[in-house]
């Protein structure tokens with residue numbers, strides 16, 4: 001059973017018990033308020049953190065990987081900065097995954113072609129990536145995913161299977177949309193925070209502290225600082241005998257629909 005459903009049953013049962021008990025003994029309304037508050041916190045936590053697998057199952061790493069293998073992913077592109085990222089990846093002969101925003105694919109078809117010709121994985125990261133994505137109803141989420149799938153298919157000739165929700169936030173509408181589109185949700189277990197903090201040293205240290213077999217690193221190809229960090233990171237991985245593998249290989253999943 002989905003965690004969201006199980007949690008709802010659990011808290012509804014407590015509230016029902018409180019309601020029934022209040023018929024026989026005096027129970028302060030404050031108890032019900034506390035129960036509802038705790039429920040709200042649990043839902044908030046589950047919706048915010050993709051690795052909690054609260055609304056949907058998300059692949060955030062390969063916990064069974066024992067060899068020093070790791071995958072690198074980039075969100076929010078393609079953008080002019082992506083070409084700088086591609087130069088570094090090419091220099092170190094590394095294949096990464098790019099979770100693209102549909103609107104950006106429309107703006108930068110030449111970069112999409114470059115991603116394809118250099119054999120990187122292309123995945124879906126919604127069409128607009130709007131701050132309101134988490135308030136969209138099921139059908140609008142489906143439309144966002146299908147629009148981006150169609151754009152990627154136009155250049156690649158096949159549909160992406162991987163989807164990363166904007167901000168890593170999930171909810172019941174997204175879950176219901178995914179039941180229709182059948183995308184596999186890809187999360188991460190190393191968040192670089194490169195989209196928020198503009199300090200290369202901080203980002204680099206934050207990543208290398210968390211590196212372990214089977215990990216998935218989240219970075220942004222839209223950020224200039226990431227270019228420098230990426231080169232440092234690839235040197236670190238090389239020195240420590242880590243192999244950067246494509247994410248479909250790390251997770252044993254198919255990146256595209258046939």
Ligand SMILES: [Zn+2]
Nearest residue numbers: 075076166167
């Ligand atoms: Zn994003």
